[in-house]
Amino acid sequence: MSRVRERQHTLGWRLRTTAALSYLMLIILAVIYIYPFLISLASSFKSDADATNNPLSLLPTTWTFTAYERLFTDVPLPLWTLNSALVTVLVTVGRVFFDSLAGYALSRLRFRGRGVVFAGLLAVMAVPNVVLLIPRFLILKQLGLYDSYAGMIIPLLVDAAGIFIMKQFFESIPVSVEEAARIDGAGIFRSFWTIVLPMARPALVTLFILSFQGSWNEFAHFIISRQNPDLNTLTTGIASLFSGQLGSGNQYPLKMAGAVLMTIPVAVLFFIFQKRLMNTTEGAEKG
Secondary structure, X not given: OHHXXXXXXXXXXXXXXXXXXXXXXXXXXHHHHHHHHHHHHHHOOOOHHHHHHOOOOOOOOOOOOHHHHHHOOOOOHHHHHHHHHHHHHHHHHHHHHHHHHHHHHHHHOOOOOHHHHHHHHXXXXXXXXXXXHHHHHHHHHHHOOOOOHHHHHHHHOOOHHHHHHHHHHHHOOOOHHHHHHHHOOOOHHHHHHHHHHHHOHHHHHHHXXXXXXXXXXXXXXXXXXXXXXXXXXXXXXXXXXXXXXXXXXXXXXXXXXXXXXXXXXXXXXXXXXXXXXXXXXXXXXHO
16 A cells, blocks of 8 residues: 555656646746737837837836827827728628638539639648739739729638638538528528528637738738828838838837737737637537
8 A cells, every 4th residue: 555655646746747847838938928029018118218228128217108199199090090990890801701601612512623622722821921922913903903992902801721711610510400491492502691600600700810810910911012101001000110210219119019009909809709719619519
């Protein structure tokens, strides 16, 4: 009995030690990951001189809201926010709708070339987005969409990754759930809209969050799709602050204040929907 207890004690000590080391490693990684954001947050409350002399300090020498005041006086922040909100809402709604339709078609419909279409979808996902910027710019120029809201929005309305997510989720829903609707005379679209789509709510929430985050933080596409300063979004507008157009000095607090304000909508969205984002099998299990 004494040997058994000794072994149990040794095993328990090893498990506790392993758990403690794992938590310590996770804490270290979390600090490394979040430290740059904390620097941005602290720098937004610093003066230019303090941000220059103590760039890595998390405690400003003198707390000041000057950077945030300048954002609403010297910078057209409301216009940038309005542009970002308009583009983000339209792109998010478009992606949720069109990606769901395309995912359902690839999952349920049997048509010639279906495998080729899916292979092409995977190929698009494998290509880095930066490779497609120049062809996208040339297409926008040829279609007369350059430097317009349409040119900023239309190319982002469909996303290969979103189609893939929806296709995989639809395939986890049994086909039998649609049979009753088809017996009653429902067509393909009605079966999709009234039966399958409500069951795909977890996947739709995931797609909604990813689409919102992606379009809100989009930068490269907005660089090549417009030139008019009035079409600046928050990403391109804040990036323009780094060009030194607002006077001498590094303007660190102003830039960091803009970056902090820009992260708030996405952070709030993640906190609200984080449980639904992770529970992506709920709809299929209920079906």
